[in-house]
Amino acid sequence: MDPLLDFTGKVAVITGAAQGFGKLLSQELAKRGAKLVISDINEAGVHQVADDIAATGAEVVAMKCDVSKDESCKAMVDTALEYFGRVDIGVNNAGIAHEFMPLHIIDESIMDHQFAINVKGVQFGMRHQIAQMLKQGEGAILNVSSMAGLGGAARGSAYSMAKHAVIGLTKTGAVEYGRDNIRINAICPFFTLTPMVTNFADEEKQKKMARGAPMNRLGEPKEIVAVMLMMLSPSNTYMTGQCIAVDGGVSAF
Template identity: 85%
Template sequence: MDPLLDFTGKVAVITGAAQGFGKLLAEELAMRGAKLVISDINGGVQQVADDIASKGTDVIALTCDVSKNGDCKAMVDKAIETFGRVDIGVNNAGVAHEFMPLHEIDESVMDSQFAINVKGVQFGMRHQIKQMLTQGEGIILNVSSMAGLGGAARGSAYAMAKHAVIGLTKTGAVEYARSNIRINAICPFFTLTPMVTDFADETMQGKMSKGAPMGRLGEPKEIVAMMLMMLSPANTYMTGQCIAIDGGVSAA
């Protein structure tokens, strides 16, 4: 196996793994030798784990509400109890909200975005970092968004939360760089995961795709390919970076 993408023996914890990026990343890491603890608030995560386990990978599925610190701690604790360490933490779980003007966003929408998209990432990082400090190394990847790098018309609460994820990523990278813990974020443009398809029909997707120079939305496999490179054990000098995977949006 190419050493750039060899995860043999690495222990990865992934939130939001019942579908979308989390599910595909879990499958890809499993094929490359990783051991997994995957979670989701959606009970479908057990089926994902069963499918992966049937191919010979050590994998555990947990129900996890990332807005609860105790659930995030339990996930890391389970990885330590079962596999003895946590090499990779992927804080992927997140939610969107309906498109609406900023002046119509009420407090309940902001509370939901902050609880899941911000606190959920910080809770994950908190417990992952504690274990990685004990080990003397680790890799964390947070899932932000292009909405975290710029404005997002009619998505202000989501943008607010995803900007916060970038702040957490950069701050954590600076704090723990000398502890050999690398922390980065990936920032996708609209991608054909359930987070997009549940909110936007084909007509809306067509309008959204016009915002990208490539003229289309992203495919999940395209985003996960970059996630794998960012998590590569050979990628040892990259930290604090928030990488846009956007079909050229940020270049326009």
């Protein structure tokens, strides 16, 4: 196997793994030799993903995790230690969107929900992943932000606020823990054909969304996960504090 894509023996914890990026990344890491602890608020869904991965011969443990609860994120790391003895990779992927609406009608309940999952969920994950990686002397963390975290997102202000915060956490963590050999990066996708998009945008809406990208289409999950694999690669040892846009050219404007 190409060393760039060889994750043999690496232990990864991944949130939001019942669908979308989390599910596909779990499958791809398993193919490349990683041992996995995967979680989701959708317990039945994440156990089905784990069963499918285990059927290939890979080592995987599934569990329910509410990332808005610190103790739930700690339990993921504790589970990885119980089964595999370490945590090499942390992927803080779980997140939610909200309905498109103008900024002036976004109320506190929407903001609170966004921050509970999209911001606290990342910080709680990082907090316990980093604590273990400090003991090991190494590790790699990948947070899932968004193009809405790099710029404005019309009619998506609460989501944009939260995803900007993820970038702040990523950059701050990279600065604090670079000397400890812990790499912390974020990926920032444009609209991609995951359930987060397809469940609320019909084909006509998707076409309108695609017009915002020079490539005039939405992303495919496999295109985002390919970059996630590169960012997490054990051979990619000097990249940290980066927030990488995978956006069909949107950021070129």
